[in-house]
Amino acid sequence: xxEKLKPEQVIDIDYSPPEKxxxxxxxxxxxxxxxTWNYAATPESMEYLELPNARKxxxxxxxxxxxxxxxxxxxxxxxxxxxRFRSLKLFMDICVRCGACADKCHFxxxxxxxxxxxxxxxxxxxxxxxxxFTAFGKLLGRFAGARRMDIDVLREWFYYFYxxxxxxxxxxxxxxxxxxxxxxxxxxxxxxxxxxxIDWVNTPVANCFRTGNHLGVQPHGVVDSLEFxxxxxxxxxxxxxxxxxxxxxxxxxxxxxxADYFASPHYYTLLGYLMLFHEIGLDYTWSxxxxxxxxxxxxxxxxxxxxxxxxMYAEAERLGVNWILxxxxxxxxxxxxxxxxxxxxxxDFLETPRSPVTGTxxxxxxxxxxxxxxxxxxxxxxxxKLTLEPSxxxxxxxxxxxxxNPARGMGLLEEPxxxxxACCNQFHEMPENTIREQTFCCGSGxxxxxxxxxxxxxxxxxxxxxxTKYVADRFGVNILLCMCAIDxxxxxxxxxxxxxxxxxxxxxxxxxxxxxxxxxxxxxxDLRSEPYPIVESQAHLAPPEETKxxxxxDDA
Amino acid sequence: xxxxxxxxxxxVLSAIPVAGIALGWDALFGIAVPYLALAVFLAGIxxxxxxxxxxxxxxxxxxxxxxxxxxxxxxRQPLESPSTxxxxxxxxxxxxxxxxxxxxNTRADLKQxxxxxxxxxxxxxxxxxxxxxxxxxxxxxxxxxxEPAPAWVGWLQNLDGFFQVGLPIIYLTDVLFMLAVGYLLLxxxxxxxxxxxxxxxxxxxxxxxxxxxxxxxxxRYLWKVDIVSVKQLAAGLLxxxxxxxxxxxxxxxxxxxxxxxxxxxxxxxxLMHMAGVFLSPTRNxxxxxxxxxxxxxxxxxxxxxxxxxxxxxxxxxxxxxGLPLEHDPDGQSGxxxxxxxxxxxAEQERPHSAGEDSADG
Numbered sequence: 001x002x003e004k005l006k007p008e009q010v011i012d013i014d015y016s017p018p019e020k021x022x023x024x025x026x027x028x029x030x031x032x033x034x035x036t037w038n039y040a041a042t043p044e045s046m047e048y049l050e051l052p053n054a055r056k057x058x059x060x061x062x063x064x065x066x067x068x069x070x071x072x073x074x075x076x077x078x079x080x081x082x083x084r085f086r087s088l089k090l091f092m093d094i095c096v097r098c099g100a101c102a103d104k105c106h107f108x109x110x111x112x113x114x115x116x117x118x119x120x121x122x123x124x125x126x127x128x129x130x131x132x133f134t135a136f137g138k139l140l141g142r143f144a145g146a147r148r149m150d151i152d153v154l155r156e157w158f159y160y161f162y163x164x165x166x167x168x169x170x171x172x173x174x175x176x177x178x179x180x181x182x183x184x185x186x187x188x189x190x191x192x193x194x195x196x197x198i199d200w201v202n203t204p205v206a207n208c209f210r211t212g213n214h215l216g217v218q219p220h221g222v223v224d225s226l227e228f229x230x231x232x233x234x235x236x237x238x239x240x241x242x243x244x245x246x247x248x249x250x251x252x253x254x255x256x257x258x259a260d261y262f263a264s265p266h267y268y269t270l271l272g273y274l275m276l277f278h279e280i281g282l283d284y285t286w287s288x289x290x291x292x293x294x295x296x297x298x299x300x301x302x303x304x305x306x307x308x309x310x311x312m313y314a315e316a317e318r319l320g321v322n323w324i325l326x327x328x329x330x331x332x333x334x335x336x337x338x339x340x341x342x343x344x345x346x347x348d349f350l351e352t353p354r355s356p357v358t359g360t361x362x363x364x365x366x367x368x369x370x371x372x373x374x375x376x377x378x379x380x381x382x383x384x385k386l387t388l389e390p391s392x393x394x395x396x397x398x399x400x401x402x403x404x405n406p407a408r409g410m411g412l413l414e415e416p417x418x419x420x421x422a423c424c425n426q427f428h429e430m431p432e433n434t435i436r437e438q439t440f441c442c443g444s445g446x447x448x449x450x451x452x453x454x455x456x457x458x459x460x461x462x463x464x465x466x467x468t469k470y471v472a473d474r475f476g477v478n479i480l481l482c483m484c485a486i487d488x489x490x491x492x493x494x495x496x497x498x499x500x501x502x503x504x505x506x507x508x509x510x511x512x513x514x515x516x517x518x519x520x521x522x523x524x525x526d527l528r529s530e531p532y533p534i535v536e537s538q539a540h541l542a543p544p545e546e547t548k549x550x551x552x553x554d555d556a
Numbered sequence: 557x558x559x560x561x562x563x564x565x566x567x568v569l570s571a572i573p574v575a576g577i578a579l580g581w582d583a584l585f586g587i588a589v590p591y592l593a594l595a596v597f598l599a600g601i602x603x604x605x606x607x608x609x610x611x612x613x614x615x616x617x618x619x620x621x622x623x624x625x626x627x628x629x630x631x632r633q634p635l636e637s638p639s640t641x642x643x644x645x646x647x648x649x650x651x652x653x654x655x656x657x658x659x660x661n662t663r664a665d666l667k668q669x670x671x672x673x674x675x676x677x678x679x680x681x682x683x684x685x686x687x688x689x690x691x692x693x694x695x696x697x698x699x700x701x702x703e704p705a706p707a708w709v710g711w712l713q714n715l716d717g718f719f720q721v722g723l724p725i726i727y728l729t730d731v732l733f734m735l736a737v738g739y740l741l742l743x744x745x746x747x748x749x750x751x752x753x754x755x756x757x758x759x760x761x762x763x764x765x766x767x768x769x770x771x772x773x774x775x776r777y778l779w780k781v782d783i784v785s786v787k788q789l790a791a792g793l794l795x796x797x798x799x800x801x802x803x804x805x806x807x808x809x810x811x812x813x814x815x816x817x818x819x820x821x822x823x824x825x826x827l828m829h830m831a832g833v834f835l836s837p838t839r840n841x842x843x844x845x846x847x848x849x850x851x852x853x854x855x856x857x858x859x860x861x862x863x864x865x866x867x868x869x870x871x872x873x874x875x876x877x878g879l880p881l882e883h884d885p886d887g888q889s890g891x892x893x894x895x896x897x898x899x900x901x902a903e904q905e906r907p908h909s910a911g912e913d914s915a916d917g
Contacts, residue, residue, distance in 0.1 A: 011669045017752035086611040087837045094832035099750045103664040136824040145755035171619045175658040177838035209861050219870050220877035289863050310860040342850045368846045411624030411637035433673035437621040466670040
């Protein structure tokens with residue numbers, strides 16, 4: 001799929017909507033739209049989690065093998081959720097369809113499909129809500145935008161609610177703060193009640209539930225990976241780093257997305273963590289039981305989010321740590337910041353986080369007792385506790401991709417910039433409408449990062465790709481830094497497609513490169529084991545070849 | 557054709573009082589309908605708002621649009637990421653009075669194979685113009701209900717007629733209101749994407765407002781109605797001693813009926829955004845969920861995978877890997893730290909993973 005698809009095929013985007021009104025145009029042709037949807041959840045993963053209607057099925061099949069009373073289940077499910085979530089109830093009623101959200105969605109911008117405008121995505125659910133729950137919808141029907149739920153509408157839900165990455169960019173621009181993520185989460189919850197969901201949400205959830213991490217790696221595998229990383233670090237730095245795992249009585253429990261120890265380029269960020277923690281002599285521990293920071297439950301349902309999130313506090317209590325430090329991750333931090341303290345009981349067995357190195361008390365995290373690694377490291381740097389040599393990153397011309405959830409669900413914007421500024425000499429921001437709270441999604445979040453969904457991912461990645469290409473051409477940016485494991489997993493493909501030649505890396509990879517460790521050997525490679533350019537200090541002065549050719553082409 | 561449906565609906569609504577007055581049903585259209593409409597309006601809003609209020613806010617889902625409060629030396633943005641009730645209040649004021657989120661609006665275009673973003677403030681400008689003019693016009697109408705009119709109505713009127721153009725003096729808000737509603741209508745009709753997403757129910761209030769404004773303006777500038785009688789009717793309505801004076805003029809009844817229609821339509825429609833904007837959980841909650849516990853009233857226990865179950869399943873491999881155990885059947889108790897261990901390859905475990913990218917987040 002990825003090999004076949006070319007940017008030229010995708011970039012010819014037709015934004016003109018179809019003639020036929022959307023209320024009467026629900027049919028999705030799954031076989032013809034291959035590349036823009038995901039495979040169905042396997043019965044094994046569903047059974048493991050005791051989910052209803054576990055069976056073998058695929059979206060392109062005519063028969064979805066739904067329970068006989070599926071419409072009643074949906075109706076009851078929506079009724080329950082309207083009672084549970086003011087957000088949902090309000091967002092069903094108050095949208096004026098002003099259209100301000102329309103061109104804010106990366107999937108709309110990349111596909112031109114009007115049902116990817118956040119307003120219409122929400123209308124897919126609203127139209128059914130109006131029909132079933134409002135007087136005017138019942139009375140006025142189509143005039144009020146109401147329609148009955150039927151199999152075509154359900155298929156349309158499946159298609160479009162799995163073309164939303166819950167990135168919340170639309171909610172920034174909405175004059176009423178309508179958050180499509182809320183609507184997508186509820187729509188997905190409802191569909192799970194019928195046994196409709198995608199595999200790249202459910203298998204990771206099942207794996208996280210069982211083994212603690214989304215790849216289903218067993219405890220000894222986690223240990224092996226960390227050990228391997230430590231060995232590699234010894235080669236690079238000459239230092240044997242401290243590697244405590246499941247250690248009782250440590251001061252701090254460190255939890256990061258499991259991709260950090262199994263995938264690339266996440267892995268270089270992992271090396272950065274290990275170096276940092278060793279250098280400051282942190283009394284901490286890894287955990288194999290809570291070996292996944294990322295919470296795939298968020299892409300599934302509120303209940304599943306809670307089922308997975310419970311492990312963090314449980315493990316912190318079992319190990320008897322004082323507080324929890326969290327690694328670079330997007331959805332993980334949405335859950336920790338906005339759901340964790342509510343979902344899982346007050347963690348009174350923990351203490352308000354306090355940096356053992358600087359003595360800083362993280363008052364803003366006194367309830368959840370969890371601190372973000374960027375906050376922690378920024379504090380270390382601010383207090384001058386790290387020796388950093390930013391010229392070790394001179395081969396990188398960096399920019400920062402704010403990850404959706406830390407940006408819009410947390411407000412973590414300056415901390416990573418402060419850290420990058422201390423670790424890198426060359427940093428350029430992307431255009432202002434594509435960063436910070438207006439940052440664009442990688443296009444593959446919320447469980448959509450599959451091979452079979454590649455076309456939609458590349459379409460969704462277009463706005464981010466465009467912004468990166470802009471700074472690559474203009475400033476010679478050659479690495480896109482990010483603080484999210486999904487970003488690190490999926491942006492390399494987006495970069496290859498839209499901004500070729502741009503690498504993807506983590507913020508703590510830059511920390512690791514720049515960190516001068518006491519007793520280290522002469523560093524001749526970066527964490528990617530790439531030898532440093534011979535004339536380090538001048539490498540950045542010559543603009544990359546690619547920039548020149550791009551400009552020449554533009555001028556021509 | 558959704559536009560047409562809405563237009564026809566408003567034309568029909570306008571014709572009803574014309575017919576009614578011709579039949580001499582002044583009292584019905586002057587007294588009963590407005591009372592009924594107002595009752596529906598008020599009761600409808602109360603019921604709707606209570607309905608929203610009865611659903612709790614289980615999670616603190618603030619949309620942050622700026623730097624959070626974290627380390628004391630990092631400059632934060634209290635309006636974008638409020639951490640106290642007071643800051644949240646200020647954030648809400650700017651939303652409600654200044655339409656701050658809409659002010660952020662941008663326009664994305666595909667140019668030479670790239671998405672570029674430009675400024676787009678027209679919707680914000682006309683939206684604000686519409687709401688502000690509407691408010692001033694409503695307030696000006698106090699003079700019909702209260703005799704003598706309060707002093708502030710006079711000031712408002714003077715300010716509104718500041719330019720002293722025309723006779724009677726043309727109110728600035730009348731012009732701005734018509735312009736703004738016209739813009740809001742035209743963009744819906746002319747922009748293909750907006751036309752695609754607009755429902756008949758989106759055009760209806762715009763036509764209603766045009767009808768209301770059109771009849772209102774006509775009565776002031778073109779076909780005057782008997783103001784004394786209008787005041788008599790209005791004062792009667794307000795004092796609950798309604799009377800139906802003769803000879804007000806049909807145009808007035810059309811105006812009144814359209815206003816009544818709007819009032820009655822209001823609670824059942826998207827116009828409820830007026831009340832809803834105050835309740836939006838992404839805006840009216842402080843971003844302090846790591847510092848203050850937010851309680852979910854319907855929270856329920858869920859099935860979790862405990863550490864004990866985990867260790868039971870993986871005890872052998874954990875032991876082989878040198879990991880400390882809670883319960884070691886061979887008598888070794890749990891300890892700490894990593895120990896030398898046998899190297900076994902990690903297995904890919906069931907349930908089988910289908911995706912190729914390793915991803916989480």
